[in-house]
Amino acid sequence: MSAVKTRTMSTIKDIVRPYVSMFRIQFIGQLQYRAAAWAGISTQFFFGFVFVMMYSAFYGGEAVVVGVPSLQMIISYQWLKQAFLMMVVLWSQDSDLLNQIVSGHVAYSLCRPVDLYSLWASRLFANRVARCALRFAPVLILAFLLPAPYGMIPPPNFGSGLLFIVSLLLGSLVAVGMSMFVYVLTFVTMSREGARLLIGASADFATGLIIPIPLMPDWLQRALALTPFPYVADLPFRIYAGDIAGAAAGAAMGVQAFWVITLGITGWLAFRAVLRRTVVQGG
Amino acid sequence: MITLNGIRKSFKVAKRKPGAKAALAAMFHREYNIVNAVDGVSFDIPDGEIVGYIGPNGAGKSTSIKVMSGILIPDEGTCTVAGLTPWTDRKRLARRIGAVFGQRTQLWWDVPIIDSFDLLRDIYRTPQDEYKRSRDRLVDALDIGAFINTPLRQVSLGQRMRAELAASLLHSPDILFLDEPTIGLDAVSKLAVRQFIREINAERGVTVLLTTHDMHDIEALTDHIILIGKGRILYNGTMSAVKSSKTAEGLPVEEIVAGLYKEHGL
Numbered sequence: 001m002s003a004v005k006t007r008t009m010s011t012i013k014d015i016v017r018p019y020v021s022m023f024r025i026q027f028i029g030q031l032q033y034r035a036a037a038w039a040g041i042s043t044q045f046f047f048g049f050v051f052v053m054m055y056s057a058f059y060g061g062e063a064v065v066v067g068v069p070s071l072q073m074i075i076s077y078q079w080l081k082q083a084f085l086m087m088v089v090l091w092s093q094d095s096d097l098l099n100q101i102v103s104g105h106v107a108y109s110l111c112r113p114v115d116l117y118s119l120w121a122s123r124l125f126a127n128r129v130a131r132c133a134l135r136f137a138p139v140l141i142l143a144f145l146l147p148a149p150y151g152m153i154p155p156p157n158f159g160s161g162l163l164f165i166v167s168l169l170l171g172s173l174v175a176v177g178m179s180m181f182v183y184v185l186t187f188v189t190m191s192r193e194g195a196r197l198l199i200g201a202s203a204d205f206a207t208g209l210i211i212p213i214p215l216m217p218d219w220l221q222r223a224l225a226l227t228p229f230p231y232v233a234d235l236p237f238r239i240y241a242g243d244i245a246g247a248a249a250g251a252a253m254g255v256q257a258f259w260v261i262t263l264g265i266t267g268w269l270a271f272r273a274v275l276r277r278t279v280v281q282g283g
Numbered sequence: 284m285i286t287l288n289g290i291r292k293s294f295k296v297a298k299r300k301p302g303a304k305a306a307l308a309a310m311f312h313r314e315y316n317i318v319n320a321v322d323g324v325s326f327d328i329p330d331g332e333i334v335g336y337i338g339p340n341g342a343g344k345s346t347s348i349k350v351m352s353g354i355l356i357p358d359e360g361t362c363t364v365a366g367l368t369p370w371t372d373r374k375r376l377a378r379r380i381g382a383v384f385g386q387r388t389q390l391w392w393d394v395p396i397i398d399s400f401d402l403l404r405d406i407y408r409t410p411q412d413e414y415k416r417s418r419d420r421l422v423d424a425l426d427i428g429a430f431i432n433t434p435l436r437q438v439s440l441g442q443r444m445r446a447e448l449a450a451s452l453l454h455s456p457d458i459l460f461l462d463e464p465t466i467g468l469d470a471v472s473k474l475a476v477r478q479f480i481r482e483i484n485a486e487r488g489v490t491v492l493l494t495t496h497d498m499h500d501i502e503a504l505t506d507h508i509i510l511i512g513k514g515r516i517l518y519n520g521t522m523s524a525v526k527s528s529k530t531a532e533g534l535p536v537e538e539i540v541a542g543l544y545k546e547h548g549l
Binding site: 014017018020021022025028029032096103104105107108110111112113114119276 | 349352353354356373374375377378380382384387388389391392393394398399401402404405406407408
C-alpha cells in the first residue's frame, strides 16, 4: 500500500517539477530588481497617503457615515492595496513573454515537453509573489506607524488574518487566470500593448483598485459580483478588515476557488486554440 | 532519421496598399496574398549525418525547421523525425531533439547560467545523476565552467552561444537543429563552436541540421548540402561536386554559392 503511495507521490512530483522549477527561477530572477522595488515602495507610499487623505476628506471627519463602510475600513483597504498591489493588479504583465510572442522567440518554448499554459501561469504567479515580497513589508510598517485615523489597524482576530493570507493568494491566482487571456489575445493581435492596456484599464476599475467596491452603487456591486473581478483584491481586503467573516468568508473563498478553476480551464482551452493557428514569425 | 515528403506550407499575408483611403478600406475588407513558404519539400537525412541547409533569406529554411520540430503544421505532406510525426507528437519529439536559434536565446537573462540549466533539467524531467553527467561533460567540452555562475546578461556573445549549445544538449537529444549558431561570433568562438559540433557528431552520433549563411561553417563541418530557394529544394548533394564543376573552378566558396543562387534565379 505504502509503496503504491510512494510511487504515486513521485509521479505527481515529476509532473509538477517543471512548473515548480519555473516558479523558483522566476522568483529568484525578480528578487534582483531591488532598485525597482525601492522606487515602487516610495510610489506606493505616496499614493497610499494621497488616497487616505482624500477619503478622510470625503468622510468629512466623521468616523462613521450611515450607509457606507467605516472610514477605518476604507483606510485599511487603501494601505492593503498599496502593500499588495503587485499581487493583484492586472496591468502588471510579463513583458518578456509578450516579446516572446510578438518576436517569435516562443518557438523555443514550443520545443519543450511541457504544457506551455501551466509553465507561463506559474511564471506569472512567481512574478506577482516576488514583486510583492520585496515591497509589502516597508509599506505595511509605515502604514501601521501612522497615527489614527490615517494609519492601518490589525485584523479583528487571528482567524481573519489567516483567511486574508489564503484569500490574497487565491486572488492573485484569479489575477493570473485573467492575465493569461492577455497572452492569448497577444497571439491574435501581435501587439505588445493592446491586450495589456485593454484588460489592465478596465480591470483596475472592476477590481476596486480605483474606487473600493463597497463604495460603488448597489446595482454595480451586484453586477460585479457575477464576475471574477471582486475576487481578486476586494474580497481579501474585506476579509482582513473583518467586513466579511466566518461562514460568509468561507463561502466567498469557495467562489474564489471556483473562478481560479474556471479561468484556468477556459484559458487553457483558449491558449491551445491560438497555438494551433499560430504562425511563428520570421523566415 | 529525418524524412520530409512533399511538405507544403503557405501563409496568408494581408495586402497593404499605400494611402489613407486604402488603410480605411482595409478596416472593413482585407485582401490577402498567399505566400508559399515551402512548396513541396522532400529530403532524407540519415542518422548521424551533418547536413548544411543553405539558401538565401526567406527561402523557407526556418519554416521547414519549424515543421520538423513540430511548431508548425504543414498544409500538405508527410514528415517523420526520429520515427515520430512532429506535429502530432510534439511533446514526445521534444525529448529527442535539441535546437539552437542563433538570434534567440533559451537561457534566462537575469539568473546565473547554471540556474537555467537546472530549470531545463526539470522541464525535461531528467533524473539528477543523468543530468549531472551530461552537464559536466558539456561544461568541460565547451569550456563554460568559468562563467557558469554568471548571469547571462553579463557574458559575451561567444560565451553565450557556447552556453546555448550546452543548454540544447543537456537532455541528450539524437537530433540537433542549429539555426545560424555562429552568427556574430569572433574567430576564436566560431572555431570552438565548429570543433564542438564535430565532436558531438563523431562521438555521440548526433544528427545535425545546420542552417547558416557562413559557408566556412559548412566547409569545416560537412560535405553534404541541401540548397533551398523559394520554398523548393534546388540541390541535394555534395559540396565537392559543386566545387569541381567547371564554372566554379578556383573560386572562393562564397562566390560558388552566390553563383548557385544566381543559377537558380534567387
